[in-house]
Structures are given as C-alpha cells and as structure tokens.
Amino acid sequence: MMGLFSSLMSSFLLLAILGFGLVLIVSGNAEVDALYAWKMNLSDPNSVLQSWDATLVNPCTWFNVTCNSDNSVTHIDLGNANLSGQLVPQLGQLSNLQNLEAYGNNLNGTIPDEFGNLTNLVSLELFFNRLSGPIPGTLGKLQKLRELRLNNNNLSGNIPMSLTNVGSLQVLDFSNNHLTGDIPNNGSFSVLTPLSFHNNPGLKPPKYQTSPLPPAPSSSAASSSVLSVSSGSLLLGLCSCLFSLHYLLVLLPYQD
Ligand SMILES: *[C@@H]1O[C@H](CO)[C@@H](O)[C@H](O)[C@H]1NC(C)=O
Ligand SMILES: *[C@@H]1O[C@H](CO)[C@@H](O)[C@H](O)[C@H]1NC(C)=O
Ligand SMILES: *[C@@H]1O[C@H](CO)[C@@H](O)[C@H](O)[C@H]1NC(C)=O
Ligand SMILES: *[C@@H]1O[C@H](CO)[C@@H](O)[C@H](O)[C@H]1NC(C)=O
C-alpha cells in the first residue's frame, strides 16, 4: 500500500518537474536567444562576453548590453573588443535596438539583410572590421537611422538607392571599401560630401544634370529675340560660373 502511494507520488512529482521545465522553455527570452546565437558565432580571446549567460531570464545584466524599462535591448557596445566571427541574422530580432556598436573588431562575412528589421536603430557602427559583400538594400527601411558608419571594411557592390529615403540620416561613412557604381546625390545623400565615399576606387562621383540650353530665338518673334538672346547669354554665363564653383567645391576633391 505504502509502495503504491510513494510510486504514485513520485510519478506526480516527475510530471510536475517536467511541466515546470516545459514552461521555462516556452517562456524563454527571444532576445537572449538572438544575442547568444551571436556569442556562439564569435571568437572572444579577451572573454568580454563571459557574462552573456543563456540561462538568465533576460540579457539586461550582460556586459555592455543596455535595456529599456521593459527589459528589451536598446544598446550593444562592443567596440574594440577583439572579437572575430560574423554578424548573425538573429540580431535582426532585437526590435528595440537603437545602437549597435561593434567597430574595431575582426568581424568578417556579410551584413545580414535582417538588419533592415531593426526599425528603431539610430546608430550602426561597424567600421574597422573585415566585412565583405554588399550593403543590404533593406537598410533603407531604417527610418530612424542617424549614423551609419561602415568605413574601413571590404564591402563591395553598389550603394543601394533605398538609402536615399532615410530622411533622418546625418552621418554616413562608406570610405575605404571596394564599392562600385554611382554615388547617389538625391534625397538624404544630397548633403553628404565626397569624404563619406573616399577611397573606393570603383565608385563614380554623382552624375549632375547639365543645364539645358535656352531655346533658340525664332524668326517669327523678331521683336523679343534681342531680349531672349541677351537673357540667354546671361543664363549661359551664370551656368558656367555655377559650374566652375561646383567643380571647385564638389568635383575637384575627387581628383587626387
Ligand atoms: C556564423 O554565422 C554565419 C552567418 O549566419 C554562418 O554562415 C556561419 O555558419 C556561422 N558560423 C558559426 C561557427 O556558427
Ligand atoms: C563597454 O562599454 C563601455 C561604456 O559604454 C565602454 O567604455 C567599453 O569600451 C565597452 N567595452 C567593450 C569591450 O566594448
Ligand atoms: C586580440 O586577440 C588576438 C588573438 O586572437 C591576440 O593575439 C591579441 O593580442 C589580442 N589583442 C588585444 C588588444 O587584446
Ligand atoms: C572569416 O575568417 C575566418 C578566419 O580567418 C575564415 O576561416 C572564414 O572563412 C572567413 N569567413 C568569411 C565569410 O570571410
């Protein structure tokens, strides 16, 4: 009798423990999983990620990870941390991330398309790494992005036109890469200087529209032809003056 009771008791206990474990697994933290997936991809000779413990309920106590009051990650500061490995697509799940600083490491591989899902990102600092492949066009979805520094990597391909739609952009540095094609000069790119694109041997300076010539005076409008000729030459003079100015300010810096 006692034996039956205790075996019933222990199976009940076993079930309870199993159930509790299941609840723990189900309620696991997605941001812990995303950051831990990145840690698993990295080699970390200085052990800066030692506190990145996947069994904690959230990543808010992890070294150089900052959260908001809802325990959701807003900042990752891993500049000059001697990390090597790759950026992982799971990082795109950090929906409240505002700053991702991972400059000055040895990261290689590509920038994941999934970074376009980081719609709260304000600053993306990945300069001085060994990243290759294209700049994802999905970054054009980051409508709060103010600073995008990808300089001193091995990025190739064209500059995505979608980035011209990021109205919040204030600082952009793509210098010292292997980008090719045309440099956009409209939208958010209209305020950028050649310094942002320096030392990408395959990049062409922006194409500027040449001013259309004034219409030739027609013989039927003889009385107004003098006026239109003189205003035409005035326009031409203005154009060439503007062009020289433009050459000095914009085109000249490209001719190293
Ligand atoms: C690191 O991440 C990249 C990109 O997701 C993946 O291709 C690679 O297999 C990963 N490597 C390791 C060791 O996890
Ligand atoms: C950690 O964050 C602090 C403050 O933001 C910074 O000074 C330090 O360099 C960071 N450490 C690493 C390894 O990035
Ligand atoms: C970075 O790690 C490499 C080994 O991967 C080591 O040789 C080097 O001394 C480290 N540098 C710093 C500044 O810790
Ligand atoms: C990244 O660097 C490691 C170590 O040098 C190398 O084995 C790996 O092939 C590189 N991966 C890419 C995608 O460049």
Ligand SMILES: *[C@@H]1O[C@H](CO)[C@@H](O)[C@H](O)[C@H]1NC(C)=O
């Ligand atoms: C994140 O971005 C990728 C590629 O841009 C896309 O395929 C995926 O559906 C997105 N995921 C979420 C959860 O929005």
Ligand SMILES: *[C@@H]1O[C@H](CO)[C@@H](O)[C@H](O)[C@H]1NC(C)=O
């Ligand atoms: C840069 O990327 C290209 C591919 O785009 C690759 O062939 C080359 O080896 C890379 N260079 C370095 C220094 O990683």
Ligand SMILES: *[C@@H]1O[C@H](CO)[C@@H](O)[C@H](O)[C@H]1NC(C)=O
């Ligand atoms: C800039 O011009 C390209 C075409 O050259 C266009 O696709 C893009 O939408 C334009 N951007 C803005 C902000 O108007």
